[in-house]
Amino acid sequence: MKKKNHLQYLGGIACFLVFVSTSVLAQNAGRIVQTIQQQPDSLRVVTNDGEYQFRPYSAQIVETSFIPRGQQMSVPVSHAVVLQPEKIPALLKKMADGVDYQAGDMTVHIQEHPFQISYRYKNRLLFSEKQGYSKIATGERLDFNLTSDEVLYGAGARALGMNRRGYRLPLYNKAHYGYEEHSEQMNFSIPLVLSSRMYGIHFDNAAIGFLDLDSQKDNTLAYETIGGRKVYQVIAGDSWEQLSAGYVNLTGHQPLPPRWAFGNFASRFGYHSEAEARAVIARFQAEQIPVDAIIFDLYWFGKEIKGTLGNLTFDPDNFPQPEKMISDFRQQGIKTILITEPFILTTSGRWKEAVDEKILATDQQGKPFTYDFYFGHTGLIDLLDPHARDWFWNVYKTLKAKGVTGWWGDLGEPEVHPAALQHKNGSADEVHNIYGHEWAKLIAEGYARDFPQERPFILMRAGYSGSQRYGMIPWSGDVNRSWGGLRSQPEIALQMGMQGMAYMHSDLGGFAGPNLDDELYARWLQYGVFQPVFRPHAQEEVASEPVFRADSVKALAKAAIELRYRLLPYNYTLAFDNHETGLPLMRPLFFAEPGNSALSTVADSYLWGSEFLVHPVLQAGQQQAEIYFPGDRNWFDFYSGEVHAAGSSAKVKIVADHIPVFVRAGAFIPMAKPIQNTRQYSGSEFDLHYFHDASVAHASGKLFDDDGETADSVAQQKYAVIYFQSEFARGTLHLQLSCTTGKNYPSRDRKTAITIHRIHTRPVQVIAGNTPLAFDWNASTGELKIMLAWKDQERPEISVKLSD
Known part of the structure; x- marks a missing residue:
């Protein structure tokens, strides 16, 4: 050598x-x-x-x-x-x-x-x-x-405060029922440490x-x-964006979820019958509250909580026509999602099949390992065994043939996993933390093989490093229905977003306990507008669905849900950015100011994408909030237009109608027309809001568009990206729109209603190219509205002359 x-x-x-x-x-x-x-x-x-x-x-x-x-x-x-x-x-x-x-x-x-x-x-x-x-x-x-x-x-999902230094944390996925502001062990124990030293x-x-x-x-x-x-x-890396990209490049990029996943879900623990489920959806429609999916908890396969896990087929008494129910929902734009668990109880209808097919984890002698837990006497599907994986996937295929659109994997830590239990390629303790990861992989690979054009929806509460690459949508477990439970949620979502799991979200309104608190419920749903998945869910003693709440709180919930749907183009574009770069949807403030050590532990304010600053209301009866405005551009109150200088702090008044939300100077925010279901949305017609500020000489934004359901739409060239550019110089604001499309994306013309905010004097002239445009200017709001119709290959340019 x-x-x-x-x-x-x-x-x-x-x-x-x-x-x-x-x-x-x-x-x-x-x-x-x-x-x-x-x-x-x-x-x-x-x-x-x-x-x-x-x-x-x-x-x-x-x-x-x-x-x-x-x-x-x-x-x-x-x-x-x-x-x-x-x-x-x-x-x-x-x-x-x-x-x-x-x-x-x-x-x-x-x-x-x-x-x-x-x-x-x-x-x-x-x-x-x-x-x-x-x-x-x-x-x-x-x-x-x-x-x-x-x-x-x-270190995964914990409720500890943003700085996790000082703790010795177990790397063992474990549910924590009814947690609030402190939990050292939860469903995701990812073996990753990130340092403020980048x-x-x-x-x-x-x-x-x-x-x-x-x-x-x-x-x-x-x-x-x-x-x-x-x-x-x-x-x-040199920035948090680089560090996020590095980790996601290492462990895998999240595929785009189906676009309907950004809509509202009807969910509770749980719907006992087909008649009850139909009545709930009808109630949403009667109240004109947008909804895109209904989730069935474990009553779909059993009349009781205990003794039925593992049936994995519709209970014929309470669900006599499940395929027709699912088909009827589909015709209304409503997707059906079913809970599944990896436990086969000895009292279930599939116990003998599970034993005969040898799909269960075993004891040292090779016999099915059985044990007691909350739901009954059980065995556990060995997801590390290829044969057992095939068996479980065939269950999903059978249900999918009935029209089921999405999957909820529950108890996948697994919730109880005795150390003496043996899997195909290791002991329980050797594979415990990858059990949920392998479960998501099973479904993702099944879709890629048998339904390659479809995007799966995989909701799960336990996973491992890299689970995002299987499209896993994680949630934060059985949080208490309390203000303490709400206070922990931004931290959990921010931390998990930094660890690749950008779709971490919570049971909106809280899950555990029969606590009827209308203020808490409204604030949780208002926060939910600006987190990855909007899914109210709770134990049924107190309704989780807004249609069953008092009129005053129902109105607040409806307004929050409607805003969520208006923001669909912006949110879906965040999903595209996450898919491409690994950037989380929710971002800590220190992403905007990495050198500001005062922001290193802040979780009560956060960035939604790069253009929104969000401050959830986390205290009962809160009247005002001290908010810091990061970065190098001014921020505007999303509702009142009040200006806050970058790098400043201010005491902001809290109102009942919404939580404090601010938009960055120079932001382009694409929004949808009012809709009741995401299938009504089309990228051919959208609203575009530009937040003008004289201090911003150049700004840019974009909107991602595809059909919302084709797997790998970017790789298949079935997409478009609409780019927005602004330039402000010598008293004239110039806006340009352009579109890049994949070769398999259909040609289409577009209609865009443009609102330019903070135009305080009537424009001298608005032109597109050399053609004057009609416009509407509101002196009291400072909003300038322009209607623009443009052809597929055009690059329209609008000039707004603000002074001679």
Whole structure:
């Protein structure tokens, strides 16, 4: 082997010249480097206790794998990572105290004595190992140095406050019924840590364990596991947008949900009969409250809560004509979604079939493992067994043939998962955290194989790193129907959006407990307008559907739902951006001001896309709110038009009709005409609102359009992106619209009603090209309205002359 690619270490160099900021006191002096060897696509480092391999995945991502001496890579294939390593030119450079392995913007420094690994991004130190690898009583551990001031995010869905530093968090998906403002263990325990220093560490191992985020207050981050892979990826970037993109590139992009998923859902626990379900939808229609889907909880297959899980077929007494019911709903634009669970009770109609087909997880002797939990005596479908997966998928195919459109996967942690239970390729504890992930994968791959033109809707409450790539729509579990339950929701959604799961949402109104609080209900639904999925759902003692609430709160709920539908083009474009770039729909304020440490723990205000600032009302009887306005552009009250300067704070009055919402200067907001169902929407006719401000010389926006249902519409070239541009100079505002279409997108002309806000004097002239346009200007509101009809290939330009 050529000398330049191979360094043999027989002794140590005592110098420590490079990383003077990193303490050496905790380093494991017993770990010794033996050889360092550069390979074509990686760096191999052999120590006295094992072997490291450092592999660049991109210019901003490097993977570290460690195999302890005497072990082998127990799971050679990652459940999370889908990115194929790029061919990144790498340089191995000898340093005074070891070597630098530089690939792209990432540098791994191997300090020889005492042995230590450090990571840099563009020559900026990110972090370093502390003890590194060690064996502990409960398994194995990797630990790292933290700076004293960095804020830590991640670890899945928790209710802890935005800064999760100071906790030792279990990596074990587990439901928390009736939680409120504090929950250290919930349904998504993703092994990912994100730092305010703009890096992330993803621990690529499904086995259960802990993430210790400096619980001992000694500046230590530690990953603990019962076993499995000692593999982690380091991701870095110059912005939160880059960091989000890096992680999603690594673990997979979320497919576009069907457009109807951005509408309103009728849902409760639960609809007991076909007659009841029909009456609910009829009530929505009579009240003229928009709705797009109805969700059936477990009464669709059983008359009782207990003893029926696993039937997985419509109860013939209460649902005598399910196919006709579903067909009738479809004709009205209403999609049918069914709950399914992975448990087959011994009292269910399919127990014998499950045993005979050998689809259940087993005991050590290979017999079905049965146990008691809330719903009865049960077995568990082994979703790690290909045969069991085929069996379960055939259940879905049969139901889909009846017209079912969407799937709700419940109890998928699994809710009770005894450690002694055995799966096809591992124990319960080894695969527990990927069970929901594999469930979503089963449905997604089934659709891709058998219904390749359709987008699945997959609502689930448990998953793992990368579950977004299967189209999983996560929700935050059985939150208490209380103000404390509401207060935790923005944090959970923001954190999960940063971890790739951009559609995290809550049971609007709260789920657990018979609490009738009209103010809470209205505020929760008003918040729901500006979060990914609008789905009121609750235990049936208090109605979750707005049509059954008091007239005053029903009116507030109706207004919120109508606004949700008006925002469909904007929201669907956010979904497109997420699909393309990994950007979450809900974003913390520090996305707009990453250098502002005061924003690092803020969750009571957030960004909806880049153009809206939202401040949910989270306290009963709240009269005013202190709100900070981030970024470098002014903000306007979405309802009153009041101006707030970028970088300022203000006390804002709280009103009953809506929560505080602000729109950014220079924002283009495409909106739909009033509709009762998303199938009534067409991208051929939309409203466009532009929020003018003299300080904004240039601005841009867009609208994404497709048929709302074809899978991979972008890849199939069945889409259009309508671009909006503005320029303001010398007293004249110029607007330009243009459209880029895929080759298989049908040609269409468009009608656009343009409203330009904050035009305080009557325009001297409005022209399109050289043709004067009729316009309507409202002196009291400052709104300028223009009707524009334009052909498919046109690029209309409008000039608004505001002064001579």
